Amino acid sequence: MGFPLSHYCSFLWVIVLLPVLCNCEDTFTQSRATYYGSADGLGTPTGACGFGEYGRSINGGKVGAVSRLYRGGTGCGACYQVRCKIPNLCADDGTKVVVTDHGGGGNTDFILSPRGFSTLARPNRAADLISYGAVGIEYRRVPCQYPGSNILFKVHENSRFPDYLAIVMLYQAGRSDITAVDIWKKDSQAWRSMRKSHGAVWDMANPPKGPVNLRLQVSGRGGQKWVQLMNVIPSDWKAGVAYDSRFQLDY
Incomplete structure (x- = not known):
């Protein structure tokens, strides 16, 4: 039993377009x-x-x-x-x-x-x-490749414990972009957006007390999604110190 003509034409379009769809970002x-x-x-x-x-x-x-x-x-x-x-x-x-x-x-x-x-x-x-x-x-x-390395969350040197927190992410693998960063506010049980201060630095005045939980909006070839990372920065964080997230992007 053969394919209906409409299915055959659709199959041909997939064959023709697939290389274009796959390679447009690689040119x-x-x-x-x-x-x-x-x-x-x-x-x-x-x-x-x-x-x-x-x-x-x-x-x-x-x-x-x-x-x-x-x-x-x-x-x-x-x-x-x-x-x-x-x-x-x-x-x-x-x-x-x-x-x-x-x-x-x-x-x-x-x-x-x-x-x-x-x-x-x-x-x-x-x-x-x-x-x-x-x-x-x-x-x-x-893709960026950092074998054996997780993303590090570095507390920027301009941070002032406990009133002002600025972070920058290091060793981010893959070729995705981090387009937003939220921090969990336990008292209000809600995510609150951090501000893009400059470059790759995200900051917040009067950050929540306790271990820092973050949510990252990641945009890449596979679309956009949110990634939650719990307790990535300790409650007694210090300016200039980088903390291992135990997580890495791979897309």
């Missing part, structure tokens, strides 16, 4: 990249994302500032494959960089750390690439 975008000055070749701990030292050294210092990809701080921590396009000079696969800062100029999408920019080149050709100053590139978003 490369054409742009330009340059680099900023750094004595040690790494990133800067004063980046707009609020990552601190993490923003200087994560991914071996292969980090970068972005303009439109910053997305009001939502793009902080995202990972991209970046490759330049000069024949016989640029490495075929380019390099992976982590977004830790906001910045633009020279019609570029990426301003990379010196180490990040250098690894766009083939072996022993970094000096030649750096001499260009700015180069044409193509990039695409890729």
Whole structure:
């Protein structure tokens, strides 16, 4: 018994469209990249994302500032494959960089750390690439991978116990975005939204007493959902300390 013609046509449309639906987020975008000055070749701990030292050294210092990809701080921590396009000079696969800062100029999408920019080149050709100053590139978003690491909730240095709590999330894997953060108020039995302070930093004045329970709104390729994490920050939290969430995003 054969398929009805309508079913056969629908099947053909699935075959034709499925590669498009699957690969549209994996295509490369054409742009330009340059680099900023750094004595040690790494990133800067004063980046707009609020990552601190993490923003200087994560991914071996292969980090970068972005303009439109910053997305009001939502793009902080995202990972991209970046490759330049000069024949016989640029490495075929380019390099992976982590977004830790906001910045633009020279019609570029990426301003990379010196180490990040250098690894766009083939072996022993970094000096030649750096001499260009700015180069044409193509990039695409890729999953961040931190084997063996959970998301850390760092209490930002500007926090003041117990009256003001600011947090930033480190080692977020996958390629999802955290678009909202709520904190549980036990006295009112309700979730209350934290404010996006700047970059990847979320804050709240007069936070609830006791262990901190959070709810994260996560947006990615699979859509949007909420993730609840209980007791991720202790009741006696301290500014500058990072706490292991025992949780990791994998999408």
